[in-house]
Amino acid sequence: SAVISQKPSRDICQRGTSLTIQCQVDSQVTMMFWYRQQPGQSLTLIATANQGSEATYESGFVIDKFPISRPNLTFSTLTVSNMSPEDSSIYLCSVEVRSDGYTFGSGTRLTVV
Amino acid sequence: TQLLEQSPQFLSIQEGENLTVYCNSSSVFSSLQWYRQEPGEGPVLLVTVVTGGEVKKLKRLTFQFGDARKDSSLHITAAQTGDTGLYLCAESGNTGKLIFGQGTTLQVKP
Numbered sequence: 001s002a003v004i005s006q007k008p009s010r011d012i013c014q015r016g017t018s019l020t021i022q023c024q025v026d027s028q029v030t031m032m033f034w035y036r037q038q039p040g041q042s043l044t045l046i047a048t049a050n051q052g053s054e055a056t057y058e059s060g061f062v063i064d065k066f067p068i069s070r071p072n073l074t075f076s077t078l079t080v081s082n083m084s085p086e087d088s089s090i091y092l093c094s095v096e097v098r099s100d101g102y103t104f105g106s107g108t109r110l111t112v113v
Numbered sequence: 114t115q116l117l118e119q120s121p122q123f124l125s126i127q128e129g130e131n132l133t134v135y136c137n138s139s140s141v142f143s144s145l146q147w148y149r150q151e152p153g154e155g156p157v158l159l160v161t162v163v164t165g166g167e168v169k170k171l172k173r174l175t176f177q178f179g180d181a182r183k184d185s186s187l188h189i190t191a192a193q194t195g196d197t198g199l200y201l202c203a204e205s206g207n208t209g210k211l212i213f214g215q216g217t218t219l220q221v222k223p
Contacts, residue, residue: 004155031209042119042201042216043156048209092155094211101146102203102211104155 002027002097006105013083013112020079021108023093028073033094034066037107043092049076083112119202119214127222128194134187134217136202141182143206148213150199159187192221 005024013019023032031050035043046066047057055068069077080087092107118137126132136145144163148156160169162178162185169176173196175188189196202214 033210040199040216040218042213045210045212094155096205096209096211101158101161102156102205104157106154109153 001101002029002095002103004093004095004103004105006093006108008108009106010109011111013110015084015112017083018079018081019083019110020077021091021093023076023078023105025074025095027097029095029097030073031096032070032076033096033102034068034076034078035092035094035104037090037092039090046078046091080110083110085112088112117202117204117212117214119217121217122215123218123220125220125222126192129191132189132192132219134200134202134219135184136186136214137184138204139183142178142185142204144204145178145182145185146203146205146211147176147185147187148201148203150201151197156199156201189219192219194221194223197221 003026007022033048034046036046037043045058046061047055049055049068049070051070051073065081067079088111090107090109093105094102096102116139120135146161147159150156160176165180165182167178173190177186197220200217203211205211
C-alpha cells in the first residue's frame with residue numbers, strides 16, 4: 001500500500017498567520033484528498049487535489065482560505081490561511097490506491113492561539 | 114450528497130463483551146469501507162464490502178453488508194482493550210471522494 005509522509009505533525013500558531021502542511025506519497029497518484037477532523041469526531045473532506053489542475057473544493061471550503069498546490073503526482077500542500085481559533089483541528093491528507101483502498105497520513109494537529 | 118448515519122456515537126464496554134456498530138444510508142452504497150483510527154494516526158482500512166448480503170470476517174470482527182446495500186454493520190466479538198479507537202464507515206461512490214459517517218468512539222475497559 002502507499003505510504004504517506006505528512007508534516008508537520010503538530011503546530012501551535014498565532015491567529016492571523018498561515019500554516020502550510022505537506023504530504024509526500026511514495027508512489028504516483030492521480031488524486032490527493034485533504035480532510036479536517038475535530039478530535040474524536042469524523043473526517044470532513046476539504047478538497048480534492050489533481051495534478052495539473054485547480055483543486056476542487058467541497059461546500060463550505062474556499063480556495064482563499066485553504067489554497068492547495070499539487071506540483072507533481074507524489075506531492076501536495078494545504079495552506080490554512082489567516083488562521084483563527086476556529087481553525088484548530090486535525091488536518092489529514094489521503095490517497096486512493098486501487099488495490100488497497102485509501103491510505104491516510106498521520107495528520108497535522110493544529111492549535112491556533 | 115449521500116448521508117451516512119452511524120450509531121452509536123459512543124460505546125464504553127468491558128473487555129470480553131460483544132458489540133455492534135451500524136452504518137445506514139439514505140441511498141444505495143456502491144461500496145462501503147470500514148476504518149479504524151487511533152489517536153495521533155490516520156484512519157486505517159479494515160475492510161471493503163461491495164456485494165449485497167456480503168459477510169466478511171477479520172479475526173474477531175465481522176462485517177455485514179445489507180441485501181439492499183443501504184446499511185452495514187460491524188460486530189466485534191469478545192472485545193479487547195486493543196480494540197479501543199474510532200470506527201468509521203465510509204463510501205467512495207463514483208467520484209473517488211471518500212465520505213465518512215459520524216464515527217463511533219469505542220472504549221474497551223480492562
